[in-house]
Amino acid sequence: MGSYTTSSSPSKLLFRQLFETESSTYTYLLADALHPEKPALLIDPVDKTVDRDLALVKELGLKLVYAINTHVHADHVTGTGLIKTKVPDVKSIISKASNAKADLFVEPGDKIYFGDIFLEVRATPGHTLGCVTYVTGDGPNQPQPRMAFTGDTLLIRGCGRTDFQGGSSGKLYDSVHSQIFTLPKDTLVYPAHDYKGFTVSTVGEEMLYNPRLSKDKETFKNIMQNLNLSYPKMMDVAVPFNMLCGLQET
Amino acid sequence: MGSYTTSSSPSKLLFRQLFETESSTYTYLLADALHPEKPALLIDPVDKTVDRDLALVKELGLKLVYAINTHVHADHVTGTGLIKTKVPDVKSIISKASNAKADLFVEPGDKIYFGDIFLEVRATPGHTLGCVTYVTGDGPNQPQPRMAFTGDTLLIRGCGRTDFQGGSSGKLYDSVHSQIFTLPKDTLVYPAHDYKGFTVSTVGEEMLYNPRLSKDKETFKNIMQNLNLSYPKMMDVAVPFNMLCGLQET
């Protein structure tokens, strides 16, 4: 995919974490506050909180460019479709591997620029086949410490389930260990959900204290096999919508 | 009150925002991560999430020194009493003006040091008579931008009610305008509660977009007089407990 704009001017991340109570989903607003247009993106917006998010974008004087998903969610309807009806210039983004619809598709190694700041795309399948983690760039003028938007791949002291949507506990383990735990230890971990009131963690902390992913692979697979989770109540509604970028086909 | 320790070594804030779902309360963990003892404090801990908070303190290798309240809460029982039974060296702190019990009492202008970082105390009555706002210090090695822990005085796009506990809408208006809106505009606003999924705001944003406090004083007083709020269900339990630092007198 193309990149929004690049120049050598200084960049400064404006960052907001937003919470949707019903599905305990975190939406993230990122913008380059020093760029004259203040280009912004939303990661994992939820349909129910689109009005809140767009009001904030407006109050902060940002230009929303992208609405991005980490994966095809099963617990809420993505806000990307609704955002596009309200702000037509916004482009939706999802991974090519998700097989979902969107305006732009990303693959591992791609960079998503907003102003002079970028997110790099890392493939982290396991919760779903198409899950990706978006990581802020490594380089001058990029946020320090780095930030990893891990979706449901890595949660704070937990991880997403692996028993449907092409899930695989072995793949999730390999994804986390090869694509996330190899980042600098002070990298901030921002997941798509939290159910205990945590807002952020770090790679170093999860390597030590994640009760599932700090274990060896066989132990992890056993843990995941014995979770006995119930079927998510939103799944049959949410997944078909989210495969179409949150919009019903007309 | 005394200060924990002072030296001229460098400081680096470790910061965590934590959420208690039932009362929508934010608890804040702050520590000086570069100090050899990693001294830490908790602002507005909730009794129900004390175990989560203390586990995090332990995992991060911090030494919890203070458990602090912004005011006598009416919607939840403070965690300070429970924390003191589990970590006996911790000192509880509240404002002298609150008339509540605690180990240490602070007055406007006092500085609370943890390592080389400090919070300054600002009197912000109006939601209750004893409400204070804790603001990170102004000076070398102090966090930039500054951070204001505003309790229920200033919420994101809102404010605490002023119809009981010695509340006064006129006082709250004056507190916010003289003690908070005079801080640098990029000061981060971290309130004790949020009910819409916001995690942080800035002084500049609230000056412009707070639907109550951006108005003139008479309009504000009218808004507050016509809120018609119901009596908080936890009040008759929480306030007597919180006057005693979260512990029933024996």
Ligand SMILES: [Fe+2]
């Ligand atoms: Fe998911």
Ligand SMILES: [Fe+2]
């Ligand atoms: Fe309160």
